[in-house]
Amino acid sequence: MASNADTLTIGLVQMTCVEEPRVNLDKAMARVEDAVARGAQVVCLQELFASRYFCQSEDVARFELAEPIPGPSTQALGRLAAARKIVIIASLFERRAAGVYHNTAAVIDATGALCGRYRKMHIPDDPRYYEKFYFTPGDLGFLAHPTAHGLVGVLVCWDQWFPEAARLVAMSGAPIIFYPTAIGWDRNEVAQVRARQLAAWETVQRGHAIANGVFVAAVNRVGVEDGLEFWGNSFVCDPFGEVIARASTATEDTLVVRCDLSLVEQTRRNWPFLRDRRIDAYADLTRRLRCE
Helix, strand or coil: CCCCCCEEEEEEEECCCCCCHHHHHHHHHHHHHHHHHCCCCEEEECCCCCCCCHHHCCCHHHHHHCECCCCHHHHHHHHHHHHHCCEEEEEEEEEEECCEEEEEEEEECCCCCEEEEEECCCCCEECCEEHHHCCCCCCCCCCEEEECCEEEEECCHHHHHCHHHHHHHHHCCCCEEEEEECCEEECCCCHHHHHHHHHHHHHHHHHHHHHHCCEEEEEECEEEECCEEEECCCEEECCCCCEEEECCCCCCEEEEEEEECHHHHHHHHHCCCCCCCCHHHCHHHHCCCCCC
């Protein structure tokens, strides 16, 4: 474990998924145990880790994969979190009520209790990412969640592309933003386009780290599921935007990374972007376009 309040050791679980949710849950828990054995205090699982990525098509039967929060998965992970005195961030298909479902990241504290949840706010609707069919947009806002190991921020996948989301989480006090993710290439995509997509994905998140003076931890799935080849490359970058750890493109991996949280203060002293924001001049950000 990290030795003082200025350090946080995090784990990111990048893995393949199969059809049977219990198999995925068991694998995730085993990988959490591995991360803990290597010193992790906060472990984040990939987006919708308990199943294959079902949003590639619109299929009413897939709603059967949803579960309540708290529910079976959070209870199992809660027992593990309590036993190991760790925090677990688990992205799940939440059944909130009949006909109302969310893509939700549950934050489970070191006591095993649910200490926060984030419901994905930005919902894509693209070929093989038909999430609007399944998920109601989130309504809990952009927050930092208090845990036994400090404040953590959580956003989910498509949220990665929106600077407003990262800014609001950073403004809530989180020194690190976790992004559970499920992103990949169309299996027929050419190599040049693949490289550009991956570079853009990493660049925008590193930009969030720089603009806000925070650590960013993105954990993606890996493997081929139907028409998508998930590109892995889970990574952690520091408040200067430098990548300090990266997983592979094609294989399962569990990153364990020690983050020196004092870098948040040091970086913001030299790049005081939060200090210099012109909050008196940003009202138009609440409009879709200024030209209307």
